[in-house]
Amino acid sequence: MIHTLLVANRGEIACRIFRTCRDLGISTVAVHSDADTDALHVREADAAVRLPGAAPADTYLRGELIVKAAQAAGADAIHPGYGFLSENADFARSVIDAGLIWVGPPPEAIEAMASKTRAKELLGIAPLAEVTEDDLPVLVKAAAGGGGRGMRVVRELGEVKGELEAARAEALSAFGDGEVFVEPYIEGGRHVEVQILADAHGTVWPLGTRDCSLQRRHQKVIEEAPAPGLTPELTAKLYEMAVQAARATEYRGAGTVEFLVVGGTAHFLEMNTRLQVEHPVTEEIFGLDLVALQLSVAEGEALPAAPPESRGHAVEARLYAEDPAAGWAPQTGTLHGLSVSGVRLDSGYADGDTIGIHYDPMLAKAVAWAPTRTAAVRKLAGALERARIHGPVTNRDLLVRSLRHPEFTEARMDTGFYDRHLPGLTAVTLDPYAPLAAALADAHGRSRFGGWRNVPSQPQVKRYRTEPDGEEHEVRYWHTRGGLAAEGVVVVHAGPDRIVLEAEGVRRTYEVSVHGDRVYVGGTTLTALPRFPDPTARQEPGSLLAPMPGTVVRVADGLAEGAAVEAGQPLLWLEAMKMEHRITAPVTGTLTALHAEPGRQVEVGALLAVVSD
Structure with missing residues (x-):
């Protein structure tokens, strides 16, 4: 016990x-x-x-x-x-x-399956020993671990060596094991997996399928169960292969067998000998607690002969502190508020916690269950759209748009979804009245100190920058005898944390929260700008600034001040939150300054290098 x-x-x-x-x-x-x-x-x-x-x-x-x-x-x-x-x-x-x-499973089962190279050998699948032009594109992959770390898609033969080195370094940092291998990269497939649970008495449960095709950097973003659109024959085949893998290793506990499905054919990817991040969607459709079952199996208890029947549909979205429009750059800072109502929320953060640089930037997993897929997807998208997320930039808007994209709602997605649609999914759409609401909330607080004047006056002016796009917005308003006023709208109510505006016959309410110079208006994040900008706050053209806090792990071989560089050439690599981020030359020119060296820790905005054209 x-x-x-x-x-x-x-x-x-x-x-x-x-x-x-x-x-x-x-x-x-x-x-x-x-x-x-x-x-x-x-x-x-x-x-x-x-x-x-x-x-x-x-x-x-x-x-x-x-x-x-x-x-x-x-x-x-x-x-x-x-x-x-x-x-x-x-x-x-x-x-x-x-x-x-x-x-967890026996060490022998972990050895057999946790190394992707050994798992493939066990199932008679050999990795590529040498890459030729005919093999491209290929996937460089860490033998240990998962989560997309130590994984690279390579489309040019000349990039294979460099990407192998980068993958080794990232895998060693994340998993303590730098072994990598190369396999063909299959495009246009769906990532489908089978959850298994096995006891020490010979019972193996295949607990349904999951579709995890929406991925960034080979790390899953949205998962659902059951995987939509699979034929009964293909589902049965996936179950058979998953159970076979478990029995071949005398597996015990929870695990996941992953496949790439193209048409009606399933290609084995790997077996993860652990619980998966997306396990909640399986729990929701089967009504099970997989952690409780893991503990029961570890205590030697036997599973019933068959699992319960599944019901309905569940969808999970991973909420990350990251900027999808900036190469998925992770974000740090204080999480002032996190609240997602109406769905299950698994999180490792609470209001006031700090998101640091050392670990994965996932804030939470939001999970919705409903009798049908359509209802579950709609429920999750609505809950995320209404969520209160105050702090660093997140992928919330991307998640909402992904869940509402026709390819996803019609279950036509594959692992190339974000390669095709990212620009449209990350385009900034600003509520035109959000900056005004922020200014009026601020003005309400100061109006108690005599903002109204008994003579005509110029309008009050406030400037804001929207995050994460960096666009600046100027708003104007007046203090009048009747309260605050602005052109084109009726100010129905103005308070420090709630503004009600009416424009063109439509009344809208805005909840406002202020933390320092950051202002959160509904789902819009603004930064209040000073009235008079600092004239010294200018960067030299060609400056490369750290996009996030992190550690410089590598500088390109032979790189030194005075070197000629080409646009897009990798100059250095920054590690943050267990991911490597490549910093490239913005233009073809000369490296006139280099302030980065391996091991240096940098804050966001730190000057790393300067390239002059």
């Missing part, structure tokens, strides 16, 4: 596991890095143990420290969550050797 469980992970998955443990009467222990000292998963646990340091390699990837933490806290079991050490056979063995219960 499990009495006290340590979760060797962080964020929303740790919080998710702790909630199940509370329902089961199991005590919980969190581990945390220095960067996560006051994180939500730490606050929700019954006890917590510090892992000194901040980088994953120093903390959550240190298996020996985690085992010691479990022993020090009196835990009798460890759950790895997903990511980090969840697919590390050596870690699983160390847990078992320490006399602790391992909530």
Whole structure:
């Protein structure tokens, strides 16, 4: 029996596991890095143990420290969550050797399947030994881990070597294993997977299909269950292959077998020997708690002969602190408010928490269930559109537009969805009255100090910049005897946090929240600009600024001041939130300044280099 469980992970998955443990009467222990000292998963646990340091390699990837933490806290079991050490056979063995219960598959099954190269060999699929022009495009992929890290699509033969090196570096940082391999890249396919659950008594459940085709950087963004449009014959084939993979490794616990489906043919991708980020959609349609079932299997309990019948449809969207229009650049800062009503929300953050640079920028997973796919998709899109998200730039608008795109609503999507549609999905559409609402809310607060004058006066002027597009907007209003006024609208009500405007016979209400110079008006984020801009705040043309806080991990070989560079040429690589971001030359010219060196930590906006044409 499990009495006290340590979760060797962080964020929303740790919080998710702790909630199940509370329902089961199991005590919980969190581990945390220095960067996560006051994180939500730490606050929700019954006890917590510090892992000194901040980088994953120093903390959550240190298996020996985690085992010691479990022993020090009196835990009798460890759950790895997903990511980090969840697919590390050596870690699983160390847990078992320490006399602790391992909530996961046997180490032998992890070894057989967690390495994608060995998994393919087990199923008779060989990676490419050498890449030729005829093989392009190809996919460079990390052998360990997942989540899109250590993965690159290569379309030019001359780029293979560089992308292999970049993938190795990223995989080593994220998983502690730099092994990569190359396989053909199949375009136009759907990413379909089968959730499995197996016990130690020979029972294997195939728990439905999921479609995870909407991806950015090979990391899933929107997932749903069941996968729409599959024939009964193809579904049965997917079940058969998934169960075969589980039985071949004497699997126990939860796992996922992933496929790329093209037409009526399924191509095996990999088996993830852990719980997946998208497991909630399976839970919703089957009415199960997969974490509770993992714990039951780890305790030696037998599963019923067959799983329950599925019902309805579930859709999950991953809410990230990132700017999709800027190369999916992760964002940092304070999350002032996060509220999504009417759907399930799994999150590792609460209001007031800080989003740092060290880990994945996912804020939460929003999950909607309904009797039909159409209803579930509409429900989730509406909940996200009305959500209160105050803080760094997020992908919320992208999610809403993706859920409402005809290709998605008609289930015609594939893994190239964002390659085709990203510009349209990220185009900024500003509510024209949002800046005015912000100005009126600000003016209301100051009007208590005598804003109205008994003589004609010039209008008050406020300037705002919309985020993330950076466009500036100027609004004008007046203080009158009857209150605040503006051209073209009727100010029905003005308060510090609520503005009601009527324009062309339509009345709209705007909720306003202010945090420093950031103003949130409904779903619009604005930055209040000073009345008189700082004339010294100008950058030299050709300046390359850090798009996010992070660490410089590499500079291009031989790059030095005075070097000739070509537009688009990679100059350096910045790592933030477990992703590498390539900084390229904006124009063809000369590198006149280089302020970056490997290991340097930079803040957003830091000057990295200057290229003059």
